[in-house]
Amino acid sequence: MPFKVYDVTHFLDDHPGGDDPLLQVTGKDASDDFEDVGHSNNAKQVMKEYYIGDVDLSTMPAKTKHQAPVKIQQLQQVSTQGGNDLFVKLLRFIVPIGLLAIAFGIRNYVKTL
Numbered sequence: 001m002p003f004k005v006y007d008v009t010h011f012l013d014d015h016p017g018g019d020d021p022l023l024q025v026t027g028k029d030a031s032d033d034f035e036d037v038g039h040s041n042n043a044k045q046v047m048k049e050y051y052i053g054d055v056d057l058s059t060m061p062a063k064t065k066h067q068a069p070v071k072i073q074q075l076q077q078v079s080t081q082g083g084n085d086l087f088v089k090l091l092r093f094i095v096p097i098g099l100l101a102i103a104f105g106i107r108n109y110v111k112t113l
């Protein structure tokens with residue numbers, strides 16, 4: 001069921017009941033709290049100045065848990081797989097040593113010419 005929304009930001013200092021009761025009910029349906037105080041007709045009239053619209057919670061999109069796209073999920077899986085990690089670590093050593101070996105080989109070959 002829709003309910004009315006009021007922006008009382010500029011009424012906090014002027015509220016005869018103080019700012020505390022207003023701050024206590026921000027972001028929720030304060031209809032009962034308002035009625036419980038037994039506000040006068042004048043208060044109900046003043047309230048109209050701060051009306052900004054209606055909210056119907058049933059039409060609001062439900063909160064969903066964010067899920068990473070499939071590609072990113074796959075990447076996350078690869079980065080957490082221990083075996084693959086070890087392979088990458090080994091490559092970091094093997095590749096430079098291999099390049100060094102090739103460089104020495106070429107150097108020796110050139111010397112013999």
Ligand code: HEM
Nearest residue numbers: 006016017021022025030033034037039040043046047050
């Ligand atoms: C836009 C919304 C509101 C307006 C315009 C408003 C206005 C007023 C006014 C004019 C009074 C003086 C008494 C009277 O004339 O009835 C008052 C008193 C009071 N209001 Fe509000 N009010 C609002 C919302 C609320 C809410 C949501 C609460 C509680 C959660 C609240 C709690 C109080 C209290 C505790 C008093 C003091 C009552 C007393 O000392 O007898 N008010 N308000």
